[in-house]
Amino acid sequence: MALIDTFKDRFGRFVYPKTVPKAIIDPDTGESLDKFFDREFYEKIGDPSFLETIDKSTLVSAINELKTKDDLHLAETMQQSGGVHGLEIERGSWSAELSTTNGDGVADYGSYERFGTYVRIGDLVYITFRMNVESFTNCTGYYIITGLPFYSSGSDRYRYIVAPSNLDGATDYASIRGTDIRVRSSPQAIAQAVPFTSTKYIHGSGVYHIG
Incomplete structure (x- = not known):
């Protein structure tokens, strides 16, 4: 003092x-x-x-x-190539395909284009997809949609939200395993594959984790 x-x-x-x-x-x-x-x-x-x-x-x-x-690293714009604050941002496309857990099922897409997009931010991937399927025959097992752009180990698969529409028995619940979307009839059950011969417009979107 x-x-x-x-x-x-x-x-x-x-x-x-x-x-x-x-x-x-x-x-x-x-x-x-x-x-x-x-x-x-x-x-x-x-x-x-x-x-x-x-x-x-x-x-x-x-x-x-x-x-x-x-x-x-201007957080105001989020437009820098390579991402912001260590979060890598990647955009691209992928092609979804309707199949089954048994690897069978013959999907006829006719002249329709199968198309999907993704945005990857770090270990999270946001996806969209659409495919118009004229028929799906000779199928056993359960519905899956294959071709995801990034592999997931599936450890958190029941937490994902992927909403495929217009498949018989499908709900807004889905799980991810590897590069497949497993369409679910409920949170506890996978949707049974059902043959069809009239065109179904199968669209969906969701988020999943890589790891």
Whole structure:
């Protein structure tokens, strides 16, 4: 407290710690403590001659590196190639195919295009798909939709939400195993594959985890 006790304000009163920066340390000039630091510290840090050459180059390199990282990771836009803040962003397409758990079933797509898109952000993948199937015959087992763009171990498969529409017995529940979507008739059961000969428009979307 001895240092603080030596500080007086412009009226000659002793100051308390919270007012120390405003304390007058030079009665002749009226200079306060914060002004003293501005002059003795901040100005010297801003003066390149205050630093050794190696220190200057290191400081400049560090500043430039920070600027570069900041420029490439603007969270406001999320448009940088390679992602933002370490999250890699990848976009692409994939082709869904109707099959069964027994690997059989003959799907006729006619002239219709099978099309799917994906957006991968880190280990999460958002998918969409559509396929118009004119017929599906000689099928046994359970429905699956194959061709997912990224493999999943299936450890969290019951947490996924993938909603394939217009398949008999299908619900909004689905599970992921490997690169297959397993269409479910309920959270506990896979949907039985049923042959059909009239066109079904099978569309869907969802999110799953790679791992």
